[in-house]
Amino acid sequence: MRPLELTLRGFQSYASEQTFDFRDRRLLGVVGPIGSGKSSLLDGIAFALYGKTPRAGRGTRDLINQRTAAAHVELWFEVEGEYWRAVRALRRKGQSAHNLYRHAEADAESERHEEVTGERAMTARIEELLGLDFDAFNRSVFLAQNRFAEFLQATAAQRDAVLKGVFGFDRLDRMAEIAKARRDELRAELADLDRLRTEVESDRAVLADTAPALESAAARLAELDASSEQASGLEAAREAARGQVEQAERRLKELGDIAAQLPARDRSAELLDRATTGTDLLQEAEEALAAATGELDAARRDQTEAEKATGGSETIARATALIDRERELEKRAGTLGAHVADMTARAEATAIQHQDATARVAQLLAAEEAGRAALEEAVAAVEAAEATLHQARHDSMAVALRQELVAGDTCPVCAQSVATLPPGTSVPALDSAEKQAKGARTNRDRAQQAHTEAAAAAAAGNAEQEALQAAVDSAAQLGAAAGEDLAEARRAHAAAIEELGRLVPGDDPAGELQLRRKALAEAAGQVETATGRQAAARSGLEEVRDRQGLVTTELVQLATTVATLAGQLGGDLRPQAEAGELGESLGRLRKLWEEAHARTSGEHTAAQERAAGAETELSELLGKLGLEESMSLSDARQRAAAEHGKLAERVESLTTRVSRFEELESASADTVARLNTYATLAEDLLPSRFLKFILDEERRALAALGSEHFERMTRGRYRFTDDGEFVIADLAAAESERKAESLSGGETFLASLSLALALAEMVARTGGRLDAFFLDEGFGSLDPEHLDLAMEGIEALVGGNRLVAVVSHVPQLRERVEDLVELDTDPMTGDTVVVRA
Template identity: 30%
Template sequence: MRLHQLTVTAFGPFASTERIDFDRLTASGLFLLRGATGAGKSSVLDAVCYALYGELPGSRRSNGVRSDHADQGRRTEVVLEATLGGRRLEITRSPEQLRPKKTGTGLTKDKAQTLLREWAADAGEGEPGWVAVSRSHQEAGEELTRLLGMSRDQFCQVVLLPQGDFARFLRADSKQRADLLGKLFDTGRFDQLERWTAERRLRQEHEVQAGRQKLRDLAARAEEAAGPLAADAAAHRPDENASAADVLAWAAMLRGTAAERVTATALALESAESARTRARTHLDAQRTLADRQHRHRSAQQDHLRLADADRESAPDRARLRLALAAGALSPLRTLHQGALAAHAAATAAESAHRATLTARAAAPWAVQLLGDLEPTAAERTLRAEATRLAEARADEQRHSRLLVERGELAAEQKRADDLAEESQDWLSGFDDQLKQLTVDLDAARDAHALLARLDSRNQELTVRQDAARRHHSLRAALSATEAQVRTLTDAALDARARTLDLQERRLAGMAAELAAQLADGEPCRVCGSPEHPAPARPSADQVTAADEQRARAAQHAAEAELDAAEHRLGALQVDAAAAETAAAGRSVAELTAALDELTAERREALHTAERLVPLGQQVERLEQERRARHERLRQAGERGAVLADRLGTVAAELDTLAGRIAAARGDAPSVAARAAAVDALAAAVTAVLDAARTTAGTTHRLAEATDALERAAADAGFADLSALAAAELPAHRREALQRQFEQLDAALEQAAARLADPELRAAAELPSADPEFAHAAEEHATAVLRAADTAHRTADDRVAALARITRDLTALADAFAPVLDAYARISRLAALLAGAPAENALRMRLESYVLAARLEQVAAAASQRLLKMSGGRYTLVHSDGLVSGTKRSGLSLHVVDAWTGRERDTATLSGGESFFASLALALGLADVVTDEAGGMPLDTLFIDEGFGTLDENTLEEVMDVLDSLRERDRAVGIVSHVADLRTRIPAQLLVRKHRHGSTVHHTTRDDA
């Protein structure tokens, strides 16, 4: 790179246009930029940097480009002509700036401009000249950066050589040197590799933690599945960091203990089942015996009561017999016919009831229950069966309630499991949700801060838009008012002309007007004669004083209206100018477009910012939900265990009730159906018995009536009619007594039959039954059986659960082994690249290692010049030895003193020694960066300040080194105000500062 010409206009301290001829300055290879402090020497270098990169150097980037001394109408511009990569180029750059409007008042904004041109031998028509290459900021910047081969930071370090920075670099610690070298040599990719490795290690660590968490979860599940058995193996329980093999061994121990428990509970269950069977058989026998003993006692009581009633009814019986005899004598035939009809009806009814009984008793269960029993015995058997079925119905109702309860328990258990699964799934995604919410929350905060700036800008643009609209409307009103003024001006002129015309015409006809005032005998006001021989006559268009007055009034009105319009026009002109100034010269369309763009940006920012409070609340709710989900998961686990235990108990009781209900209902669909069938059959038996008794009664009456008829003739039966009358009874009374005695006889017969039952007699001879005691024994045996069954099922479930968990543990151990191996490798690699002491003895990061190699090259290149500057005394060496504390090693610099033969810290150098050591370091770094950039030649270098710390001999050595830089046609510019340099360097550029801006002047050593 070689500089040729630099032209700056309104740049930095330069108020007008200043031109610098670098070809003239660099002709001798070494030139001096001098001037008073603050004159703008460094601004020349800033202009070079701005032309090449469109930005000022880093330390002065915020100062701005435009000169504060320049006229408002002068445009800021930097033009640099240079040779880059063998191509002669001209770079022109102008920043964004305000300028006065070409028309009207106010300022308007000019956009930033960039123009890149190249000198061509044939620019057109066979003539050499400049050819435009690009007008794009980005395109020109990319092309220049490619030709230069270095970034702006690298250029500012290796071309401008800021000595103050390298003095600090000489004494800097490892971190500060790493920051600078990292920018110059672009070692960010090695830092990215370190971060990538660290992130990979974190991901592997998360996988390991997830695997260990799964291992802990399976161990907890095994402990939960083992239940009380886990307490026996508590001493062998693995800790949280135990290996999969240890957890597998512990699970195998639990599974073995659970298998032994299954065998013990199976034996206990078998014993409990036998005991329950014996207790149930004994209970059934006691209940049967108690029922028979009760029926025998009831039959004895009924027979004694009925016998007493029969003895007490003897008088009534005799009275009935007399009444019947008397009735037979009188209406004997009617009685006989009635007896025949009653007997026929009773016989038919009995046949119908027996047919119904036969049909109902044909059912298999009825045949099995009744066999060949006669109706009375069948009735007793059916009553006993109805009693037994009533008890079974209670079991059936209990069974139905338990079925409902089991369904509810299963549903509740499913809800608990679903709730636990849902909570677990939710918790697994908690971190991702929280991370996303945090990102959204940060975006909302940024948008909230942006809103204030946008609102301020929106308010400013709104004010300008209103002013622009006002200006637009005022311009329309101004045009209308200007037209109105022109119209009113014409009207006022016309009115004035008319007034003058009427005035002239009135003067012309004044004689006729005066003649009209003459009267005979009165003197004329003009001539004084009282005689008026020939007075003037008015013309057809005679103007009167009234006409002239009206014309003058119209003129005054038109002139007043014109004055008012001109006043309004002036006010509108002032308002329009003020509105245009307030709108900054921008049109309504421009401001509306800017406002629309700003509104869209604000809408987007508002949409994002409005989520700030909801997102904060979401984060808080998410944390609350996480705690609630943990608690819900715990409660669901506990509730699930309780429900499982209750379900086992209910299932055992359902099995027991199902057996008893099945035995009671037989082939019927339900116990209730069997009870209904038994009740219907018992009703049919009772109906048959009642019908049989009725038939027997009608047969007896028929026999008596027939006998009475047969003896009627032979035996009157009574002594006289009074006796016959006394013996008669009403029909309803006779029938009532007859029914009473028939029922009594039938009851006596039934009681006698019950007492004659052999089963009842045999039961009465036995000791009293105790069904309550037998029932208690059966319930106890059932409870023992249920407990044994529950224990056995629980033991079976534990073995199955532990087997499943063992399979899961085995699969996890197989999958977890490669994860642990990968984590171990990546951890060691990440520690090595990050410089961790455990893996890296030098505590040197990868990026530091690469930078250390570059620093070693820089130190070697710098030492070649430092030896000459220091008269062969000093050389710079790179050190990768360990440093104290937690600092990284590998970026240390030491100076070797040939006079003492010892190596010491660079901080021990004096001020002058530090300067030329820093200069040597800067030049060495420039050489290395140039080589790194592909060997791009740097034909022009600048050295900024620092020479004031050197003594005469050292200055001579330094100047010899700088003079040697010209060996390869390299030009060196020194920026300094040291007086001794003026006599040493012939080509000079003087920068003078003035009240209204600095200027540059090419001088020579003689002019100094």
């Protein structure tokens, strides 16, 4: 696997999109301060391939940059000359995307030869391409930060998994599977051969019995084929004759149907007779209608003259209405005259009542004025008596109070101290004052009552006077209106008499109108009588015409039937719908039927004789061939052919099975040899045998080559034991053995680096799949001397098309590596800033 290009967007510290091109680069240094995204670059490669990173695990959304909603990683890489593009995306919300494409060229626009979708399917295809799962990748190709010692400290099984993937030994597993499958197939083939051996013996016996039967069937088929032409001719002649018999029978049946459709003689004669007499009846009906129409015309002329002489029904109706109106107007005038006289009398009586009411009102007003004066005097007397009563009560209380006062006391009325007692006074009689006040109030109430009654009487009289005045005015208006109505009624009566005189002169207009009505009624009666006669004549004509129309329709139907039946009989009759021509055509039609029936009967008899002759000859031929009477030659040949085909197919099947068995039996020795070969391969390729031997050799070779690097980097102090278990041999302590866990951090880094360098060299020598090597940090634990030794070993890895990427923040790395990817950190956001890509 050789990386070509990496694109990161929204991944860890790479917020914006960054692309790193690894083409034509060998030794690459990734430098920058702590937190600048150096390890994230390598994490991007691991995530693109396996969907997880050494530090974060699988598909965690923590890999998404904190300021973005999604992370996108895309890696172009090459495997054995094929170009692949791995694309993975993480989203905070929604599903992730995982796609792997194989392109014709390292270009997204080039043709796609393969596409894998889905996280599991994509990761499985990556593991198949690289030959390494994620853990083996981290132990061999990708030495992540703080995890570079994983291969050194791994178990034997874990190391074997790495070596199998790196050197392609996983193909041995596939070889073992193929060997087992081939072995099982050959075993099944030999088992089938044993089973077939018994079956073939039976097949050979059946084949010996079946061959003679096949020869007999072929001979019988040839015999039937030889007689088939003669039999086919006889069968054809017989079937043709039978067809002619059936055709003649159908024709006879058709002639029977035609006979049933021939018009009956008596009904035809009756129809033709009705057609002949119908013309005379139609002429008589038409003449009767013409006479009735003449009578109606004369009656209408007489009616017109009568209308002119009498003025017509409208004039009579107008005059009659005028007579009625004249009588009504005369009656109305009399009624209105009486009403006017009554209204005049009422108006005069109302005027007298009004005069009397006016006199009474004057008297009532005078009485009201006198009552008002008396009331005023009574009110003044009440006021004077009340004043006298008040003073008498006041004087009486002062005298009573003085009798109880003592000089120096407080006055109960004014709340002042009494200095000197007031002089004593005499009090008039209080009872006398109260009696006078009471009498004055009684006189006032009487005066008030008298004044109220006088005022009410005056108001009533005044109202009566006003009502009578209104009645006088209304009577005058009604009298005037009644006079106008009377005059109008008299004018209308005179106008009606004048108009009636113009319409009906004479002294007795009512009698004259009676005569005119009688004359009009007589003329109308004559018209009605003539109209009835005309309607009866027209109805008679229509009835005759309807009957004649039915006759004509029947004649047309009869003519159509004659023409149709004649055509069915092979004749050509086209009669008109006339009685004479139809009578002649009916006779010719019956003659056509008789001729056709006789001819068809003869044809039927002759066809029956031909069919019987062909049947006799065919029976004789089939008898010679030994066939049953119910079986035709074609059926016999079909059965013989089926039997022959069945036997031939049986013989062919048996022959094929016997030949196949003979072929398998002749090749059985080769099959047994191949079975032994594949069985041996399947046994030898078991993981506990050949693969174990190869892996043991590779571990020893790896330990030996790693020891060379380890001993050189540690100035001859350390190497690995020769047993391939990667135990540390301390040369400074008489080659005492130490576990890897007992080494210091720097020593552990050098040991791991030595094994990684050795593994890379072995892969290069054998043409394995390892075309990339990634080392993340670890240099900080080395002193300058060991750092130089480590870099010399790393530089020795560079060769061919291999990419070696080293990540470190150690400044000395810049001096040893010319091709650098330089990163920095944005002080505001903390995102990665690519200084040099």
